[in-house]
Each structure stands twice: as structure tokens, then as C-alpha cells.
Amino acid sequence: MNRSSTLESRLAQKAAVVEQALDVLLPAAPAFPAMIHEAMRYSTLGGGKRLRGVLVMEAGLVCGGSDAFERDVSVPSSVHLRPESLRHVGPLRAAAAAVEMVHAYSLIHDDLPCMDDDDVRRGKATNHRVFGEAMAVLAGDALLTRAFEVLSRLSWAGVDDQVAVGVIAELATAGGTGGLIGGQVVDLQSEGQAGLSEESDAARRLEYIHAHKTGALFRASMRMGARLAGADEQALKRLDAYARHFGLAFQIVDDLLDVEGDAPTLGKEVGSDARKGKLTFPALYGVDTARRMAKTQIDEALKALVPFGDRAGFLAELAEFVLHRQS
Numbered sequence: 001m002n003r004s005s006t007l008e009s010r011l012a013q014k015a016a017v018v019e020q021a022l023d024v025l026l027p028a029a030p031a032f033p034a035m036i037h038e039a040m041r042y043s044t045l046g047g048g049k050r051l052r053g054v055l056v057m058e059a060g061l062v063c064g065g066s067d068a069f070e071r072d073v074s075v076p077s078s079v080h081l082r083p084e085s086l087r088h089v090g091p092l093r094a095a096a097a098a099v100e101m102v103h104a105y106s107l108i109h110d111d112l113p114c115m116d117d118d119d120v121r122r123g124k125a126t127n128h129r130v131f132g133e134a135m136a137v138l139a140g141d142a143l144l145t146r147a148f149e150v151l152s153r154l155s156w157a158g159v160d161d162q163v164a165v166g167v168i169a170e171l172a173t174a175g176g177t178g179g180l181i182g183g184q185v186v187d188l189q190s191e192g193q194a195g196l197s198e199e200s201d202a203a204r205r206l207e208y209i210h211a212h213k214t215g216a217l218f219r220a221s222m223r224m225g226a227r228l229a230g231a232d233e234q235a236l237k238r239l240d241a242y243a244r245h246f247g248l249a250f251q252i253v254d255d256l257l258d259v260e261g262d263a264p265t266l267g268k269e270v271g272s273d274a275r276k277g278k279l280t281f282p283a284l285y286g287v288d289t290a291r292r293m294a295k296t297q298i299d300e301a302l303k304a305l306v307p308f309g310d311r312a313g314f315l316a317e318l319a320e321f322v323l324h325r326q327s
């Protein structure tokens with residue numbers, strides 16, 4: 001087994017733990033009104049790399065957290081969260097699940113006809129193609145709400161209220177107009193503008209879009225895990241820097257995959273950025289320069305990990321993985 005396949009199998013194991021937590025913390029599918037619960041579970045379970053959830057847990061581990069990656073989450077899910085669900089899942093896995101719920105909501109809404117109008121996501125039909133537009137909007141809304149419901153119950157998993165409020169603030173900040181939504185707005189406004197604006201203006205916009213649309217949730221993930229493990233300000237700052245560079249590299253590679261990737265491996269269409277006239281790194285700088293830029297970002301991410309030594313080994317490997325990922 002080569003180095004990247006072992007990394008991929010370890011990532012898959014960690015992703016499976018996040019998946020189990022999601023399964024417990026999402027409302028049960030048959031519970032009334034069933035269709036919304038099915039729509040929420042359809043787009044959240046059974047797909048995705050779970051990078052954000054894994055980052056929450058790894059940040060917690062690096063900062064001395066201890067409850068990550070235990071198995072045997074066997075409490076049944078329910079419409080209303082129960083104390084035993086949070087207790088069994090534990091703080092890091094609950095926060096990991098909450099971040100993945102917000103991520104899933106953003107993907108469902110991003111795929112809607114009024115936004116990117118995509119038919120395929122994670123290798124299957126998009127939420128609105130299966131459940132209809134109204135239900136897809138509601139499923140996204142419900143996932144966002146559930147994420148904060150989970151975090152508001154962190155005290156059931158033994159988390160101090162003040163720490164829980166800090167964790168909630170991280171996710172709320174990343175999800176708002178100073179984060180995901182701000183990035184999405186500027187992205188939508190930039191469609192069809194790739195060749196029209198001044199290069200310096202385009203470069204500024206591109207940086208803004210990706211720092212907000214992609215980077216904000218990666219940063220929040222690391223900061224939430226670190227806060228739950230009681231990290232000090234210096235550790236928070238270093239992990240934040242890792243996430244910032246990791247997020248930018250992730251997005252540059254995402255743009256490159258839309259040019260050079262393989263649709264079945266990616267689980268979504270390719271070439272859609274160019275068709276929509278989107279502002280992307282390869283469109284602005286060319287493929288070779290974009291690839292070099294991604295490598296520079298990963299080098300910076302690795303530098304931020306140096307003070308953590310061997311404890312950050314998995315995060316370092318994950319950064320390298322992002323550079324070479326095919327999906």
C-alpha cells in the first residue's frame with residue numbers, strides 16, 4: 001500500500017466516525033413529517049469526504065482533546081435531540097457533525113436552479129431533483145437549524161457553557177455574510193465577469209470569494225475543535241493559519257479539477273465554471289501557475305503545524321492529500 005492510499009484509508013475511517021455521529025444527530029427518517037427528514041438525510045449521509053468534520057476532530061486531538069474517533073455510536077436518532085445522543089457522540093464528534101450539516105445545507109442551496117442549477121452532487125441526483133425545489137430549500141434551512149440545535153446542547157456532552165458559546169460563535173460567524181454567504185454573493189455577482197474586469201480587481205474578488213465561500217468553514221472547523229479541547233490563543237492562531245492556507249489550496253485544486261478532472265471520479269459535472277464564465281484560479285492565472293499557487297499554500301499550511309510536532313502528522317498528510325486529490 002502506498003503512502004497516499006494509507007492516508008485515504010485512515011481518512012475514510014475518520015469520515016465513517018463523522019458519518020455515525022451525523023446518523024445519530026439527524027432526525028430519524030420515518031419521523032413525521034418524513035419527507036423533510038428524508039431530504040435532510042439524503043444530502044448529508046452516504047457521501048462526501050467529510051474533510052470539515054475530520055478537521056474539527058483533528059484540531060481537537062492536536063490540542064489534547066481525547067474523545068475523538070471512538071466507535072459504537074448506537075443511540076437511535078430522533079426529531080428532538082436527547083441528552084443521551086450528545087453524551088454518546090461526545091463534544092468533538094457533535095461539533096464535527098454540526099459543521100457537516102452546515103456544509104450539506106450550503107451544497108443543497110448552491111445546487112438550486114436559482115443558484116448554480118446543478119443536477120449531480122456526490123455522484124447522485126441533487127436534492128431538488130429528487131425532492132423538488134421547495135423541499136430542498138427547507139432541507140437546507142433545517143440542516144442549518146439542526147447544526148445550531150446540536151451545538152446549543154453541547155453541555156449534555158459535558159462542555160462548559162462559555163466554551164459552547166465560543167464554538168457556536170465560530171460557526172455562526174463562518175456561516176454569515178462575513179463568511180459563506182458573503183462569498184456566495186460575490187461569486188454570483190462575478191458570473192460572466194471573468195474576462196471583463198481589471199486583473200487586479202479580478203484577483204481581489206477571487207481571493208475574497210474563496211476566503212469566504214470555502215476558507216471560512218475550514219477555519220471554523222479547526223477553531224471549533226481547538227476551542228473544545230481548551231486550546232490557548234497561540235494554538236488557535238496557528239491552526240487558523242493552517243486552515244486558511246489549506247482552504248485556499250483546496251479551492252485552487254477544486255478549480256483545477258473543474259478543468260482537468262474526471263466527472264465520474266468527482267461525482268459532479270466538469271467544465272461548468274468555464275461555461276458559467278466563473279472567476280477561477282486557472283481562468284485568471286493559467287493552469288500551471290494555479291498549480292504552483294496551490295503548492296505554495298500547502299507549504300505555508302505545513303509551516304503553521306511545525307510547533308505541534310508529531311501530533312499534527314495527520315493534518316500534515318491531509319494537506320498533501322488536498323494538493324493531489326482527484327475528487
Ligand code: GRG
Nearest residue numbers: 048049050106107109110180181184213214254
Ligand atoms: C449558503 C447557498 C449558500 C452557499 C454558500 C459553501 C457555498 C457558499 C456553496 C457550496 C458550493 C461550493 C462549490 C463551495 C465551494 C467549496 C467547495 C469546493 C465545496 C465542495 O467541498 P468538498 O469537495 O465536498 O469538500 P464533499 O462532497 O466532499 O463534502
